[in-house]
Amino acid sequence: MTSSPYWTSGDGRAALYAGDSLAVLAGLPDQCVDTVLTDPPYSSGGAFRGDRAAQGTVAKYLDSGNTGRWRDMAGDNRDQRAYAYWCALWLAECLRVTRPGGVIMLWTDWRQLPTTTDALQAGGWVWRGVVPWAKPDARPQAGRFRNACEYVVWGSAGAMLHDLTAPCLPGWYDATAPRNRVHPTQKPLSVTRGLVRVAPPSGLVLDPFAGSCTTGLAALLEGRRFLGVELVEDYLEAGALRLGAIITDPDDPQLDLFGQAEAAP
Amino acid sequence: MTSSPYWTSGDGRAALYAGDSLAVLAGLPDQCVDTVLTDPPYSSGGAFRGDRAAQGTVAKYLDSGNTGRWRDMAGDNRDQRAYAYWCALWLAECLRVTRPGGVIMLWTDWRQLPTTTDALQAGGWVWRGVVPWAKPDARPQAGRFRNACEYVVWGSAGAMLHDLTAPCLPGWYDATAPRNRVHPTQKPLSVTRGLVRVAPPSGLVLDPFAGSCTTGLAALLEGRRFLGVELVEDYLEAGALRLGAIITDPDDPQLDLFGQAEAAP
DNA sequence: CCTCTCGATGAATCCATCT
DNA sequence: AAGATGGATTCATCGAGAG
Numbered sequence: 001m002t003s004s005p006y007w008t009s010g011d012g013r014a015a016l017y018a019g020d021s022l023a024v025l026a027g028l029p030d031q032c033v034d035t036v037l038t039d040p041p042y043s044s045g046g047a048f049r050g051d052r053a054a055q056g057t058v059a060k061y062l063d064s065g066n067t068g069r070w071r072d073m074a075g076d077n078r079d080q081r082a083y084a085y086w087c088a089l090w091l092a093e094c095l096r097v098t099r100p101g102g103v104i105m106l107w108t109d110w111r112q113l114p115t116t117t118d119a120l121q122a123g124g125w126v127w128r129g130v131v132p133w134a135k136p137d138a139r140p141q142a143g144r145f146r147n148a149c150e151y152v153v154w155g156s157a158g159a160m161l162h163d164l165t166a167p168c169l170p171g172w173y174d175a176t177a178p179r180n181r182v183h184p185t186q187k188p189l190s191v192t193r194g195l196v197r198v199a200p201p202s203g204l205v206l207d208p209f210a211g212s213c214t215t216g217l218a219a220l221l222e223g224r225r226f227l228g229v230e231l232v233e234d235y236l237e238a239g240a241l242r243l244g245a246i247i248t249d250p251d252d253p254q255l256d257l258f259g260q261a262e263a264a265p
Numbered sequence: 266m267t268s269s270p271y272w273t274s275g276d277g278r279a280a281l282y283a284g285d286s287l288a289v290l291a292g293l294p295d296q297c298v299d300t301v302l303t304d305p306p307y308s309s310g311g312a313f314r315g316d317r318a319a320q321g322t323v324a325k326y327l328d329s330g331n332t333g334r335w336r337d338m339a340g341d342n343r344d345q346r347a348y349a350y351w352c353a354l355w356l357a358e359c360l361r362v363t364r365p366g367g368v369i370m371l372w373t374d375w376r377q378l379p380t381t382t383d384a385l386q387a388g389g390w391v392w393r394g395v396v397p398w399a400k401p402d403a404r405p406q407a408g409r410f411r412n413a414c415e416y417v418v419w420g421s422a423g424a425m426l427h428d429l430t431a432p433c434l435p436g437w438y439d440a441t442a443p444r445n446r447v448h449p450t451q452k453p454l455s456v457t458r459g460l461v462r463v464a465p466p467s468g469l470v471l472d473p474f475a476g477s478c479t480t481g482l483a484a485l486l487e488g489r490r491f492l493g494v495e496l497v498e499d500y501l502e503a504g505a506l507r508l509g510a511i512i513t514d515p516d517d518p519q520l521d522l523f524g525q526a527e528a529a530p
Numbered sequence: 531c532c533t534c535t536c537g538a539t540g541a542a543t544c545c546a547t548c549t
Numbered sequence: 550a551a552g553a554t555g556g557a558t559t560c561a562t563c564g565a566g567a568g
Contacts, residue, residue, distance in 0.1 A: 103409075110394055110395040113378065113379065113382075113395070114378070114379035114382050114383065117378075117379050118379065126312070128409065128410075129375050129409070129410055129412055130375040130378065130414070131410050131414075132397045132399075132414050132437070134397075134436070134437050138436055140433035141433055142428065142429045142430070142431050142432070142433055143425070143426070143427075143428045143429070143431030143432070143433070143463070144393065144394070144425065144431075144433070144434065144463070145393075145394055145396050145419060145434045145435065145436055145463070146433055146434065146435060146436035147394055147436055148435070148436025148437050149395070149396075149397050149436055149437050154410060159544090160408070160409065160544090161408070162408075162544070162545085163407065163408045164407045164408070164558070164559080165407070166407055166408030167407070167408070167559090167560095168405035168406055168407055168408070168409065168410075168411050168559055168560065169408075169409065169410045169411065170410065170411060170413070171399070171403060171410055171411035171412055171413025171414055172397070172399050172413055172414050198408075198409070198410070304541095306541090307541060309541065310541070310542070310543090311542080311543070312543085313552090314552090315551090315552055315553065316542090316543085319553085319554095322541090325541080325542090326540085326541045326542075327539090327540070327541085327542095328539075328540070328542090329555075329556080331539075331540085338541095341541090372541095373541095374541055376541095377541095400540085400562095401561055401562065402539075402540065402560085402561055402562045402563075403540065403542095403560095403561085404539085404540045404542060404543090404558095404559070404560080405540095405558090405559040405560045405561075406542075406543070406544095406558080406559055407558070407559050408559090409559095411559085411560085411561090412542075412543095413561095415541075441561090441562065441563075442540075442541090444538095444539080444562095444563060444564070445564095449541075450541050
């Protein structure tokens, strides 16, 4: 690693890096990660480029009245082609740092779903499927179908490991978005915990757009290790706080972030 | 219409045409249809070309041992480019025969979802959203996410009619595929009935790949009219039988397939 | 009529073995 | 070598039949 982490858990189970994903990923060794789970900035919303560029993230995703609570997300105003190209870049970098057979999962919405599957494959991954999750509290619209679902696009680094002892995971989830959020597009912990179970036990989960570290929280709670990257200082701080709150027991098994699990001395 | 229908309900509420969709659609007048709901052959399955082009589409999707129960579907063996091109062709024809503001809905699976949204827009429609439906009895696979959802991609012929009195429709459905099927990929009637409710009351619903006419059944049960096209003789016969079974009351309001609803004389 | 068990099934996918 | 074939595998759900 070229840079030193913004925060580590102390027990080797989690680390958080400040900076641009592409730059930080470039400093990671090949095939050190088991699973990637991330929520890239969507660049969704308006149908035209002007709509997307005009406002920051906070005004775009939320009803008026809530603006002012959150920082704008970095890199959320690209046009469609640039977005796909940029995704392919960091997805290719994620592929390099992931072990063969490792799984990637990308949160996306209905409008960006086709772009996401394209970018995933452009980055060299094998697209394996889509896992919807339904928000029962979605806003109703007269005369049309309620926009109730978001999606997780998933794939693998080449052929999947043919482990017939691993359990089959659910094909869809049902959850309300968290009420008390630290981040404007924060995902439900219940769904995230379900998703990280594709990672091997005590495997390393990477999130190059860590935000407030829901992925990290889920990974640790499910007995996996976590490596997060985030650009915005405020979210790094909030994420470290959330992760630190559950890393309290110094007698937990000591783990090396880039190595194997080992028992405490 | 150039050709005469294979079957009509007698009361003007439903008609079934034999033949290739593109040919039959070409014989329809402009803007005579309110809503399109159809389940085209997906040409899906497998990561390799050979898996898609497998001899017999029934053998492709079902376990050996169950392959003798059904006729193969027509046109389920296109490669990716040909599938997108062919979809764009009939989708453009559907757009021509649909009234401005009319809605289209297309059943698809996870693998063909992005191609379907591309083809929809290539055909001139405005893509409006995705409605997943979950089948809890989907086949599981060890160590990966169950492939439990299929999708309905929907859009509109230009701007949507702004009818604020129309009810809001669900954003996802939950249903098991019917056990006692007439067609190998028959869709649940419950979901189909939910979907046709986007059509205006007594509006005309078109299905250019009618199969065993679940769309028609749903349309009639929800008080809409139905126009179906199907290529395979066996399915035409089964579809006519299913539709005929619910058109029993000669005192039903008399409707003209291409006109307005009118009371019986 | 209700409850329970048992068997069958799936718009798959992977892999070994052929042509 | 590339394509075709056949067998094995996952488990929630449904229907049939028994109790």
